[in-house]
Amino acid sequence: MFEKVEPAPPDPILGLGEEFKADPEPAKVNLTVGVYRDGAGETPILDVVRDAEAKLLETVATKSYAPIAGDPGYEAAVQDLVLEDGGPLSAARAEGRAVTVDTAGGTGGLRIAGELLRSTGAATTVWISDPTWENHASVFRAAGLGVSTYPYLDRTSGRLAFGEMFEALEKVPSGDVVLLHGCCHNPTGVDPSPAQWHEIAALLGSRDVVPLVDFAYQGLGRGITEDAESLSILAGSCPEMIVCNSFSKNFGLYNERVGALSVICSEKSVAEAVSSRLKAVIRATWSNPPVHGAHIVTTVLGDPELRSRWEDEVRSMRDRIRSMRRLLVEALEERGVTRDVRYLVEQQGMFAYSGLDVEQARRLRDEFAVYVLDSGRMNVAGITTENLDRLADALAAVWAG
Numbered sequence: 001m002f003e004k005v006e007p008a009p010p011d012p013i014l015g016l017g018e019e020f021k022a023d024p025e026p027a028k029v030n031l032t033v034g035v036y037r038d039g040a041g042e043t044p045i046l047d048v049v050r051d052a053e054a055k056l057l058e059t060v061a062t063k064s065y066a067p068i069a070g071d072p073g074y075e076a077a078v079q080d081l082v083l084e085d086g087g088p089l090s091a092a093r094a095e096g097r098a099v100t101v102d103t104a105g106g107t108g109g110l111r112i113a114g115e116l117l118r119s120t121g122a123a124t125t126v127w128i129s130d131p132t133w134e135n136h137a138s139v140f141r142a143a144g145l146g147v148s149t150y151p152y153l154d155r156t157s158g159r160l161a162f163g164e165m166f167e168a169l170e171k172v173p174s175g176d177v178v179l180l181h182g183c184c185h186n187p188t189g190v191d192p193s194p195a196q197w198h199e200i201a202a203l204l205g206s207r208d209v210v211p212l213v214d215f216a217y218q219g220l221g222r223g224i225t226e227d228a229e230s231l232s233i234l235a236g237s238c239p240e241m242i243v244c245n246s247f248s249k250n251f252g253l254y255n256e257r258v259g260a261l262s263v264i265c266s267e268k269s270v271a272e273a274v275s276s277r278l279k280a281v282i283r284a285t286w287s288n289p290p291v292h293g294a295h296i297v298t299t300v301l302g303d304p305e306l307r308s309r310w311e312d313e314v315r316s317m318r319d320r321i322r323s324m325r326r327l328l329v330e331a332l333e334e335r336g337v338t339r340d341v342r343y344l345v346e347q348q349g350m351f352a353y354s355g356l357d358v359e360q361a362r363r364l365r366d367e368f369a370v371y372v373l374d375s376g377r378m379n380v381a382g383i384t385t386e387n388l389d390r391l392a393d394a395l396a397a398v399w400a401g
């Protein structure tokens, strides 16, 4: 049966992590997968997560199945965090037009969204930015949807190619879905300004194109509330919208696989139908979700003291990432790098699109044991004062030719 099976290519993100592990160079630097590291290069469990787990040890009385859509308390906690804008999203909640289900991470949410769109015939094509997270196209194709792209980045300036993006979005057929990154675009770190979000929202709303927002980095860009502004702006013009959020990064719950999928519908009766279809898709996929991570999130967000400490922890992650961006630019300037690298400090979130091409990214790996993705994406959250010089030397050398 399996003799003719061809091996799959290695994963462009997680596959490189394997290569990194096998590299014998002691000073090697891993800037591949999007995982936050502290100043010592570790990915620690957040203090509030430890405290919530201690609480849960005392209070959780069963490991019996959760409902198909997850615990209702988690649904409310997610909506309070992601959809409570005092504006159009709050209105959708109050009118019973917002449905949220527990998903296995952000990826699980995207896949369930894809399955919902295909199995109901609601849409056949998802438009993704070029470039985007390496897994987006695979997730939607695996769900049986078509995938098209719209331009996003001006590769010369390292900034948003807004004009080209807008022109392409004007041609997206009504009834298609456009995937947008709510904040901290992965892989570029380049986000639209609030004014540009308004233009995008008005365009999609006027064309009956539904936004699907991948929202995996809330709090790591401008702030927890500020990063959700894009969702509110979109909901102001688009009566239907999909949001996939993840707690991998802002709670450091990577291996617990905690995320959620929310669908905003035009009417309460539509939301009820969507809710039932989501449950049917989930039942046929993982039946009902793992809930330990969801319990952690619910506990932290529901306790004012833990919540305020969580906000502090997110702020300190955000601040460290920002300061590493600044230090990198300074270190490059000290080494006489003449190209304009200020875009590195303007980009938001964990990733910097370094401007390296494939050859240069490979030289970084082969000659300096500095691992970035072939696309040139670099996990800024992996830079420390310890590995900064090695990284800056390597970048300066490959850019010098």
Ligand code: LMR
Pocket (backbone or CB within 6 Å): 013, 014, 032, 033, 034, 035, 133, 135, 186
């Ligand atoms: C990343 O982009 O590195 C993260 O979202 C992790 C992943 O699953 O690829």
